[in-house]
Amino acid sequence: GAGVSQSPSNKVTEKGKDVELRCDPISGHTALYWYRQSLGQGLEFLIYFQGNSAPDKSGLPSDRFSAERTGGSVSTLTIQRTQQEDSAVYLCASSTGLVGEQYFGPGTRLTVT
Amino acid sequence: AQKITQTQPGMFVQEKEAVTLDCTYDTSDQSYGLFWYKQPSSGEMIFLIYQGSYDEQNATEGRYSLNFQKARKSANLVISASQLGDSAMYFCAMREGFQSGNQFYFGTGTSLTVIP
Numbered sequence: 001g002a003g004v005s006q007s008p009s010n011k012v013t014e015k016g017k018d019v020e021l022r023c024d025p026i027s028g029h030t031a032l033y034w035y036r037q038s039l040g041q042g043l044e045f046l047i048y049f050q051g052n053s054a055p056d057k058s059g060l061p062s063d064r065f066s067a068e069r070t071g072g073s074v075s076t077l078t079i080q081r082t083q084q085e086d087s088a089v090y091l092c093a094s095s096t097g098l099v100g101e102q103y104f105g106p107g108t109r110l111t112v113t
Numbered sequence: 114a115q116k117i118t119q120t121q122p123g124m125f126v127q128e129k130e131a132v133t134l135d136c137t138y139d140t141s142d143q144s145y146g147l148f149w150y151k152q153p154s155s156g157e158m159i160f161l162i163y164q165g166s167y168d169e170q171n172a173t174e175g176r177y178s179l180n181f182q183k184a185r186k187s188a189n190l191v192i193s194a195s196q197l198g199d200s201a202m203y204f205c206a207m208r209e210g211f212q213s214g215n216q217f218y219f220g221t222g223t224s225l226t227v228i229p
Contacts, residue, residue: 033217042204042221056216091158099165100208101148102217104158 002026004105006092012111013082021077021108025094032075033102034067035091043091049075082112114139116218117205123224126195133180134190134223136205142166145209147188148217149179152202161203164188165211195227 005024013019025032034046045059049069060066064082069075079086089109093102118137126132138147149161164172164179172179180189188207192199205220 035219043219045216045218048216050215058216089156093158099163100146100211100215101160101163102150102158103160104150106157 004092004094004103006090006105006108008108009106010109010111012113015084015112016081018078018080019082019110021079021090021092021110023075023077023092023105025073025075025092026096026103027073029094029096029103030072031095031100032069033093033095034075034077035093036088037091037107038088046077046090079110082110084112086110087112115220116140117207117220119205119220119223121223122221123226125226125228126192126199128197128227128229129194131191131193132195132225134192134203134205134225136188136190136220138186138188138205138207140186140207140209142209144211145207146211147179147181148206148208149177149188149190150204150206150219151199152204152222153198154201158204162190192225197227197229200225200227 007022030051033048035043047057047067049055064080067077089107091107093104095102145166147164151159162174162177164181176193178191202222204222206217208215
């Protein structure tokens, strides 16, 4: 079956512009996570959604970052007024089931010039 | 305090040898899950193995096994018979509670290089 998909795979934007990153989780997965990974670094948690519950936004680094999950499926991460330090790979993952292991998408590489 | 600590930024192993990647965790919960992921240079994160806090047996998946020492709060990954394709970053992670939607905490990773 289809895995987690993310689009675009690469995004180059100018400082100050807004960007939207999309994540399409595995069908039926109730939990969806966003992470940020800077070059050579570990994963920085941003936000997660679980079913219809209010999302856990505790990892969002500033109010320029926001995320939505429509209909319990597709999620969009929006970064407003991008800064150069926002350059990173943004990873999305979904999970379900008793073990709840996460399945990751291929990521979106964001470059802010 | 860090929830997950991986103290080995880089490791080298000879092909066909076994290697242990260290991971310690910090939680006051009784119920939690421990995970290992592999990230090759291509960038995708691949789930390898899971250990639940109440599992008495160490988890095994093919050449991967998880050396779970609950009292020491360690969850080391053992890779047996290393292959060149095992060269990658390896991340240890923990989820507190058993609900699939709980937050995951990741370590900083260990870069493994398999030498021919």
